[in-house]
Amino acid sequence: MPNWLLPENIADVLPSEARKIEELRRTLLDNFRLYGYELVMPPMLEYLESLLTGAGRDMDLRTFKLVDQLSGRTMGIRADMTTQVARIDAHLLNRGSVTRLCYAGSVLHTLPSGLHATREPLQIGAEIYGHAGLEADAEIQELALASLALAGFTQVRLDLCHVGVLRAIISDDPAAKRCEAELFSLLESKDVPGLRVITQTFRPATREALLVLPGLYGDAGTLARARADLGSIPGVAKALDELESLIRLAGAASITVDLADLRGYHYHSGVMFAAYVPGLPNAVARGGRYDHVGEAFGRARPATGFSLDLRELARLMPGAERKRAIRAPWGNDPALRAKIADLRKAGEIVIQTLPGHENDLDEFDCDRVVVADNGNWILNTLA
Numbered sequence: 001m002p003n004w005l006l007p008e009n010i011a012d013v014l015p016s017e018a019r020k021i022e023e024l025r026r027t028l029l030d031n032f033r034l035y036g037y038e039l040v041m042p043p044m045l046e047y048l049e050s051l052l053t054g055a056g057r058d059m060d061l062r063t064f065k066l067v068d069q070l071s072g073r074t075m076g077i078r079a080d081m082t083t084q085v086a087r088i089d090a091h092l093l094n095r096g097s098v099t100r101l102c103y104a105g106s107v108l109h110t111l112p113s114g115l116h117a118t119r120e121p122l123q124i125g126a127e128i129y130g131h132a133g134l135e136a137d138a139e140i141q142e143l144a145l146a147s148l149a150l151a152g153f154t155q156v157r158l159d160l161c162h163v164g165v166l167r168a169i170i171s172d173d174p175a176a177k178r179c180e181a182e183l184f185s186l187l188e189s190k191d192v193p194g195l196r197v198i199t200q201t202f203r204p205a206t207r208e209a210l211l212v213l214p215g216l217y218g219d220a221g222t223l224a225r226a227r228a229d230l231g232s233i234p235g236v237a238k239a240l241d242e243l244e245s246l247i248r249l250a251g252a253a254s255i256t257v258d259l260a261d262l263r264g265y266h267y268h269s270g271v272m273f274a275a276y277v278p279g280l281p282n283a284v285a286r287g288g289r290y291d292h293v294g295e296a297f298g299r300a301r302p303a304t305g306f307s308l309d310l311r312e313l314a315r316l317m318p319g320a321e322r323k324r325a326i327r328a329p330w331g332n333d334p335a336l337r338a339k340i341a342d343l344r345k346a347g348e349i350v351i352q353t354l355p356g357h358e359n360d361l362d363e364f365d366c367d368r369v370v371v372a373d374n375g376n377w378i379l380n381t382l383a
C-alpha cells in the first residue's frame, strides 16, 4: 500500500477547488457580518460529555473518540458545530439579549452520510439565540437562501417540517415514546412497511397518525390535509400554525412541506427546514429551531440556525473562472520590486517567473506582463 493513500472518504483539496471553497467561505462570512452575525471559533475537539450534550444517538455514532493524554478523559472530535456554538452562547457570552453568531470550520464524521460524501465536511453556519418568535426562523431562512444565491443557486426550494408534529402524536403513548429514535429514522426514510411493524404495539390512534405522516408532503396545501388528518391531536394544530405563519413570513421563496423530513441530529425542537437545488436529491443546507440545547448547558435560550457544507456547495457550483494575473520577471532591481509591490497593493496577482521556468504553464490566466522599457517597468498586454 503506498504510504500516501488517504482513508476512504477523506481527500486533499487541490488548488482550483480550494480557491472556490475559500472564496465562498469569505463571501458567506462577509455576508453574515452584514446581517450582524459575530464570528466564533469553537475547538476542534473537546470532552465527550459537553460535545454530545443535547444531541441524539446519531451524533454519538458519528463522533470520533480518543483519550486525552493530559486528563485521561474521553474526548470527541466535533461532528457538528451547532451545539458548540449553543454552548458558547449559554456559557461564555452570557448576554441576555439577542445574540447572532456564525462559524466556519472542519467537522469529522466516523461514517460518511452517503456513498460519495466526505467524512470531513467544512461546515459553515449562522445561529440566532434569545428570540423565540418565528421572525428569527424567517431571518435564518432568508440568510440560508442568500448564502445559496451568493454561491450561484437561485432556484432553491425550501422544504419545511416541524418536529412538534411527531412529538405531539406520540406524547400520550408510552410505547411510542420509547421508540422515538426508531420512529425518526423510519419516517426520514419514509419506510411505511417498517412503520407498520413498529407501530403494532402502539395505541390505534397513534398508529393511524404515524402512518399518515409519510404521505404529508407537497405544496403549502399539505398543511390543510395535515389539519384534516391530525388537527385534533393536542399540539399538532400549534405546530401547523407555526408552519403556516412561517410560509407567510417567507414571502416569495419557493416553499414546500414534508412533515416526515426529520433528518438531523435530533436536537431540533420546532420548525426545521432543508434547502434543495434542482437535480440534486440531497439537501444543500439544513436548519431549524433547537430551544433546549442551551438548557443542557445551564441557560435555556431560544435558538434557531442553519448550516451547510462548503466543500459540497463549492463542488456543485459552476466552474470558477481562472483568475487573471500578471507575469513579472525575477530580479533585484528596486524599481521592479516597487512596481510589483504597487500592483499587489492594488489587488493584482503578480507571479514572478523564476529563472529557467520562462516557458512553464501558469495555473493563473496571465494576461499582462511587466517589462522593462527605457529604464522603466511598465505593463504590457499579453496576446
Ligand SMILES: N[C@@H](Cc1c[nH]c[nH+]1)C(=O)O
Pocket: 080, 081, 082, 125, 126, 127, 263, 264, 265, 286, 287, 288, 289, 290, 304, 305, 306, 307
Ligand atoms: N447543524 C444542523 C443544522 C442546524 C444548524 N442550526 C440549526 N440546525 C445539521 O447539520 O443538521
